[in-house]
Amino acid sequence: MALTNEQIDRYSRQIILPNVGGKGQDKILKSKVLVIGTGGLGAPCSFYLAAAGVGKIGLVDSDKVELNNLQRQIVHTTLDVGIPKVESGKKRLNALNPDTEVVTYNLRLDSGNILDVIKDYDIVVDGSDNFPTRYLVNDACVIAKKPLVHAGIFRYDGQIMTILPGKGPCYRCLFPEPPPAGAVPSCQEGGILGAVAGVLGVLQANEALKFILQSGELLSGRLLIFNASDASFRTVKVPKDKDCPVCSEHPTVTKLIDYQEFCSLKQNKDCSIK
C-alpha cells in the first residue's frame, strides 16, 4: 500500500531511520497489537504505538477512569473520570492518529474469552495489574503461540521480558507459579511513580515495534530490570526451563486457569489489613 503525502509527513522522522523506511512504515501500518490494561503501562504503551501508526490497537480493560489514575495513565484526562478506560483510551488514540483503528474490550479476561480476544493480533502487550491475569495471559499466549511483551512495575522497580512461544522462555520459565494472595507485592504496600510506569510502558511499545519491524534484539531469554532510584538498567539471563509448567515438553498446565477466584476470595482477609 502506498503511503499518502500526509502519512509521509506524519511518519517522516521514523521513515528516515535505517531500519524503518517506507517498507517498515508499511509493516507498522498493517500491524495489529493487543494491549491488555489501559493503565500505568498500557496507557503510555498504546499512546506510542498509535503515534507510530500501528494499524490496529486492541484495548482491554474493565475499569473506569478514576482521578487517582491520572498521575500515570496518560491517555486519560480529568474530563474522562467515570467513563470506561477503554473508551477514554480510544478517544485519545483516535485524536492522536486517525490511521489507527482502535478496538475496545470492556471486559475482564478469563479462561473462557482470552483465546478469542488475542487471536486477531500479531503481538500481545501485557500491562495488567494482577497476577491472575498475568499468568492467564502467559499461558494463553504460549498455547496460541502469540508473541507477548510482559512488564511489571512496583514502586521504583520495573521488569520487562518478551516471550516468543516455541522459541524462547515464557513467564513461567522465569517464575513457575504465581505468589499466593497476600504474599504478593501488588496487594501490599503499593505505590508507583508515574514516570516509572512510563519507562516500562514505553519499553513495551519499543519491543512491539521491533517485533513488527523484525529488527534489533528482542528481550527474549533475558529480563531487563529497571531501578528508578539509581537510574540503572540491568539484564539477567532467563533460560528456557525444561520443566516449565506450560511451555516444556511435559506441561502440567494444559488448560487455562482462572486464578482470580482464589485471589479475590482471600484478598480481603490477607491484603487489606496490611
Add this chain to the structure above:
Amino acid sequence: MMAKVKVRIPAPLQKITQNKQEVIAEAKNIKELILDLEKQFPGMKDRLLDESGKIRRFINFYVNDEDIRFLKQDETQLVEGSEVSIIPAIAGGLK
C-alpha cells in the same frame, strides 16, 4: 570459603532492610547467604523460603546474571565479588 558479596534487595523486601537497596553478606553459598541475611535482617528468611525451607517459586536468586535454579540451586557457590540479586515476580501498578 566465605565470600563477602553484595546483595541487591528488591523493593518489596526493603522494609526489612530499613529501605536499603543493597546490603553486604558473608557466605559460601546461597543457602548460607539466606541465613546471614536472616541474622542481619530478622524476618527475611520467611519471605524468601516456604515452610519446607525451599526458595519460594515466585522469587529468584541470581549470581551475577545467572539464575541459580539453572546452576546448583541454593548450593550455588559464591566467590569474593559475586553480586547476588533477589528478584521477585511483580505484577502491575495499582488499579
